[in-house]
Structures are given as C-alpha cells and as structure tokens.
Amino acid sequence: MSPAWERFRAALAGSGQLPICVAPLIAADHAAFLQNKNLRSILHSADELADALINAQKRYNGDFMIVFADVYVEAEAIGCRLEFPEDAPPHIEKTCSPDGLRATIPQRDGRLPMMLAAAKRVIAELGELIPVFASIKDPFSVAALACGAEEFFELLISQPALARRAIEVSHQNQLRYLEALLEMGANVILGAPMASGGILGEKHFKTFALESIVELLSHIRSAGRLAGLHICGDSDPILATISRIPAHFVSLESFSVERWKELLSDGQPHPALMGYFPMDLLNRGSVEQIEAEMSRELKALWGFPHILATACDVPQRCPESQVQTFVKAARRWRPNG
Amino acid sequence: MTEIRKYIASELHEQLAQAVLDLDVARAAELAQLVLDYRYSARDAILNGLSEGMRRVGDRFCSHEFFVPEVLVAARAMYRGLNLLKPRMLEEGEASSGYRGKIAIAVVEGDLHDIGKNVVKLMLEAEGFELLDLGKNVPPTVISEMLQKDNIQILALSTLMTSTLAGMKNTVAAVRSQHPQIKVIVGGAPVSASFANDIGADGTAGDASGAVRLALTLAGQS
Numbered sequence: 001m002s003p004a005w006e007r008f009r010a011a012l013a014g015s016g017q018l019p020i021c022v023a024p025l026i027a028a029d030h031a032a033f034l035q036n037k038n039l040r041s042i043l044h045s046a047d048e049l050a051d052a053l054i055n056a057q058k059r060y061n062g063d064f065m066i067v068f069a070d071v072y073v074e075a076e077a078i079g080c081r082l083e084f085p086e087d088a089p090p091h092i093e094k095t096c097s098p099d100g101l102r103a104t105i106p107q108r109d110g111r112l113p114m115m116l117a118a119a120k121r122v123i124a125e126l127g128e129l130i131p132v133f134a135s136i137k138d139p140f141s142v143a144a145l146a147c148g149a150e151e152f153f154e155l156l157i158s159q160p161a162l163a164r165r166a167i168e169v170s171h172q173n174q175l176r177y178l179e180a181l182l183e184m185g186a187n188v189i190l191g192a193p194m195a196s197g198g199i200l201g202e203k204h205f206k207t208f209a210l211e212s213i214v215e216l217l218s219h220i221r222s223a224g225r226l227a228g229l230h231i232c233g234d235s236d237p238i239l240a241t242i243s244r245i246p247a248h249f250v251s252l253e254s255f256s257v258e259r260w261k262e263l264l265s266d267g268q269p270h271p272a273l274m275g276y277f278p279m280d281l282l283n284r285g286s287v288e289q290i291e292a293e294m295s296r297e298l299k300a301l302w303g304f305p306h307i308l309a310t311a312c313d314v315p316q317r318c319p320e321s322q323v324q325t326f327v328k329a330a331r332r333w334r335p336n337g
Numbered sequence: 338m339t340e341i342r343k344y345i346a347s348e349l350h351e352q353l354a355q356a357v358l359d360l361d362v363a364r365a366a367e368l369a370q371l372v373l374d375y376r377y378s379a380r381d382a383i384l385n386g387l388s389e390g391m392r393r394v395g396d397r398f399c400s401h402e403f404f405v406p407e408v409l410v411a412a413r414a415m416y417r418g419l420n421l422l423k424p425r426m427l428e429e430g431e432a433s434s435g436y437r438g439k440i441a442i443a444v445v446e447g448d449l450h451d452i453g454k455n456v457v458k459l460m461l462e463a464e465g466f467e468l469l470d471l472g473k474n475v476p477p478t479v480i481s482e483m484l485q486k487d488n489i490q491i492l493a494l495s496t497l498m499t500s501t502l503a504g505m506k507n508t509v510a511a512v513r514s515q516h517p518q519i520k521v522i523v524g525g526a527p528v529s530a531s532f533a534n535d536i537g538a539d540g541t542a543g544d545a546s547g548a549v550r551l552a553l554t555l556a557g558q559s
Contacts, residue, residue: 153405153409200404
C-alpha cells in the first residue's frame with residue numbers, strides 16, 4: 001500500500017497516524033489556473049482535464065484527489081443549456097422544465113463521456129498511489145440545478161409530486177452514471193451542492209434528497225469502493241442524519257464540531273469526517289493564521305476519524321503558495337507541537 | 338375612518354401577514370384584492386400585512402423552523418399581494434405628497450437578498466421619492482459610478498447577512514470619499530444603529546416605515 005493510501009485508510013479508522021492525511025479539493029477551474037490554461041477548453045476535453053488535475057495533484061501532493069470539472073456536468077446532460085465563459089466556470093443559460101428532464105446515457109450524453117474518459121485516465125495514472133474519487137452530484141442537486149434552484153425549491157412546497165418525478169428521473173440517470181464509473185474502478189464522492197442542510201432543513205432533506213443519497217452510497221459500497229459524500233453550506237440542521245449515512249466519509253463545509261463528536265459517542269458505526277478548513281483563510285490567510293486554524297481544527301478532532309481537507313473546492317485563482325502552505329503545515333503538524 | 342373600518346383594516350392586515358406566513362400565495366392575492374375592492378389603504382396593507390408577514394417568516398428562518406423553500410414561497414405570496422397593491426399605493430402617494438427628491442437604492446456586494454430593498458423602494462416611491470434601483474450584489478465601484486449620473490440626494494443600502502456587513506462599510510467609505518454631498522442610509526436584519534454610526538452612515542431604520550421617515554428627514558421634508 002502506498003503512503004498516501006496508508007494515511008487515508010488510517011484516517012478513516014481514526015488511528016492517529018502521523019503525518020496526518022491531507023488534501024486540498026481541486027476542481028478543473030483551479031487546475032486550469034495553475035497551468036495558465038483556458039478553462040473552457042479543459043472543460044471540454046478528457047485529456048486536458050485529466051492532465052490539469054494530474055498536474056495539480058503532482059504540485060500539491062495531497063493524499064487523495066477528486067476528478068471534478070464543474071457543478072453543472074450532469075445538469076447539462078439532463079437537458080439544461082450552459083454558457084461557457086473563456087476563463088470562468090460555466091453558468092446556466094437556459095433551465096429545463098421539471099417535467100422535461102431527459103433520461104441520460106453516460107456513454108453518450110453531454111460531457112458525461114468526457115468525464116468517464118478523464119476519470120479512467122486519472123485512475124490509471126494515479127489510482128495505485130492515491131485514492132482517486134470521481135465526483136458526481138446527488139440526484140436532488142442535479143434536478144435543482146437543471147430546473148433552476150429557486151424555482152425547484154418552490155416546487156417542494158407548491159408541487160411536491162412534480163419535484164419527486166424530476167428527482168426520480170435524475171436518480172435513474174445518476175445510477176447509470178455511477179455504474180459506468182464503478183466499472184472502471186473509481187471510488188466515488190457524491191457532491192450535494194443543493195441538498196444542503198442550510199438550504200433545505202431536515203424535513204425537506206429527508207423527504208426529497210436522503211433516499212437517493214443513501215441508495216447511491218450503498219451502491220458504491222456494495223461494489224467494494226470507497227464512498228464519500230460532500231455537502232455544501234451549513235450542515236447543522238441535518239447533522240444527526242448525516243452522522244448515520246452509509247458513507248466511508250462525509251466532507252462538510254460548516255457544522256458544529258462539538259455536536260459531531262457527541263453524535264459519534266453512541267457506539268454505532270459512523271462515517272469519518274472530511275474537511276473543513278475555511279476557504280477564506282486558505283485564500284488569504286498568513287502562514288501563521290493557516291497553521292493556527294489547522295491546529296485548532298486538528299486538536300478538536302484528534303482521536304476521531306478525520307481527513308483534513310479544504311471545506312469546499314479551492315477557489316479558481318487562489319494563489320498556489322497558499323495551497324502549498326496548507327499542505328506543508330499539515331505535513332508538519334503534531335498533536336503536541 | 339370609522340371604528341368598524343379600522344377594525345376590518347386591522348383584521349385584513351393580520352390575515353395578509355398570516356397568508357404570507359402560511360405560504361398561501363392564492364390567499365395573499367385574494368386578501369390584497371379585498372383591500373382594493375373595499376378601498377382600504379394599500380400602503381398600510383403592505384406595511385402592516387405583507388411586510389409584517391415577511392418579518393415573521395424571517396423570524397422563523399432565524400429559528401430554523403423555516404428554510405429556503407419556505408422563504409421563497411412566502412416571498413412569492415408577498416409579491417403576489419404587492420403587485421396587486423402597488424398601483425393603488427402609488428396613487429395614494431401621489432394624492433398625498435409631491436416630488437420629494439431622488440434616492441438610489443442597492444443591496445451591497447455579496448448579498449442576493451432583495452426583498453427588504455424592494456419593500457423599502459416601494460414605500461419610498463409611495464412617499465413621492467424618485468428611485469434609482471441599482472439592484473442586488475452591487476460592488477462599491479458600480480454604486481459610486483452610478484451616483485455620478487443623476488442628481489441623487491440619498492443612497493439607501495441594504496444587506497440581510499452579517500457576512501456582507503464589511504462590504505456595506507466599504508461601500509459607505511467609497512461613497513463618502515467620492516460623493517460627500519450624498520446622504521447614506523443603511524438597513525437590513527444585521528444592521529444596528531451603532532453599526533450604522535460606526536461606518537459613517539447618516540442613519541438606519543428597523544423597518545420600511547422607519548426608512549421612509551429617515552429619508553424624509555434627510556431630504557429636509559419631514
């Protein structure tokens with residue numbers, strides 16, 4: 001087993017191995033920035049995307065990596081139209097009607113084939129050295145992004161049956177996409193940018209998002225792969241539910257650490273925690289500030305299963321030196337230091 | 338107004354607030370139409386009914402009883418009523434007041450919440466002010482640039498989030514240095530009187546009515 005794989009496994013088990021397991025979450029935008037390459041081009045080429053992500057991995061030398069282009073890959077495949085600025089992440093030009101979402105085939109539709117090819121290359125090159133996680137979205141988030149988030153959130157109250165039908169179409173699509181990724185040997189992290197506790201609250205999260213997330217995570221695990229879940233925003237309203245989810249780890253952006261530790265004290269199996277280094281500090285903090293925050297975070301969770309990572313993906317134009325500082329500080333960190 | 342009309346008006350206001358809180362879009366529209374049909378004050382119905390409902394929604398959001406879907410549907414209910422009542426309210430304003438001056442209004446950079454800004458804008462228009470709406474998530478440079486174009490007397494800035502209070506401070510500083518003649522008022526849930534004072538604003542108000550009173554005072558029209 002490679003050192004990175006060993007650190008990752010040890011962190012999942014909470015064994016307190018040093019140096020700790022650490023990685024910045026790097027998506028295509030920051031990877032393109034590092035190489036001074038055109039983002040729009042990278043977002044449309046499997047080889048360019050794989051090259052950019054591999055280059056970022058080699059520069060930062062994190063203990064794991066994600067294969068992530070942009071948040072709209074599946075929403076585009078399901079039917080919404082995107083605008084691709086030359087050097088910024090895409091945004092939605094035209095949303096879909098919730099009753100017009102189409103069934104997708106991952107080998108055929110939108111940029112899904114490109115993502116499969118990019119994941120295959122990254123896994124082939126780095127998969128034995130570090131855990132590589134293909135990133136896909138949870139079905140609720142895909143439906144919400146494709147239909148327009150605000151309009152979709154309103155449907156949860158005004159036309160819940162229609163919202164459910166849209167989520168079901170998205171769920172079946174994501175199952176096929178997941179299956180294709182698992183066939184090529186990928187570990188998978190499920191990203192939930194819209195199924196966030198701070199947006200939905202516990203009731204809507206449980207009613208509209210949870211079932212799909214649990215089914216996809218269980219599917220990943222039953223294939224013998226590592227399963228992660230990343231939830232954006234404030235997770236406190238759904239923290240108890242998240243603490244029991246069948247993932248190997250959950251990557252959270254914002255939550256109460258003390259409450260998380262309480263939830264873990266019931267003797268039941270729980271996912272490891274990934275995160276939650278603040279993005280503002282990563283982007284602009286001094287070396288001393290980054291070290292101090294990291295130490296505070298790591299000491300609070302020392303002895304618990306924890307993988308240190310950025311709270312969300314690294315901002316596009318975050319200076320490389322800042323990310324290097326983050327990784328190096330983690331490599332040096334000792335509990336009594 | 339007779340006592341019975343006062344009572345009915347107050348009941349209508351309460352029911353409008355409750356319709357917003359109940360996320361009942363159709364009921365909000367129905368009640369707004371009743372206000373129009375029976376010629377009650379549209380301005381009072383907006384302030385004491387629809388806006389009060391949104392204030393209660395905000396309380397529930399803060400206490401984690403409501404989340405984004407509820408707030409969006411409540412806002413839809415409020416706007417449905419607001420759109421019905423707005424023409425009448427502007428007529429009422431024209432009948433009771435002349436031209437008061439020009440105000441630019443914006444939600445500061447980093448914040449996309451514009452419900453409060455829209456209500457204050459409407460109330461100021463009803464009072465006879467001409468409004469230049471700069472929108473939401475507006476950078477200080479854009480605000481400063483827009484202020485050069487018109488004979489603006491007052492700038493009204495809004496934010497809902499504590500995370501964008503620093504942006505409000507920067508905007509006030511930018512406007513102060515480039516347009517010292519323009520009065521600046523600030524508002525929104527996290528804005529206190531001491532914060533407004535600290536950042537050099539000319540004043541703040543806790544609700545839309547207070548914002549109108551403040552604007553009238555600053556425009557020398559109170």
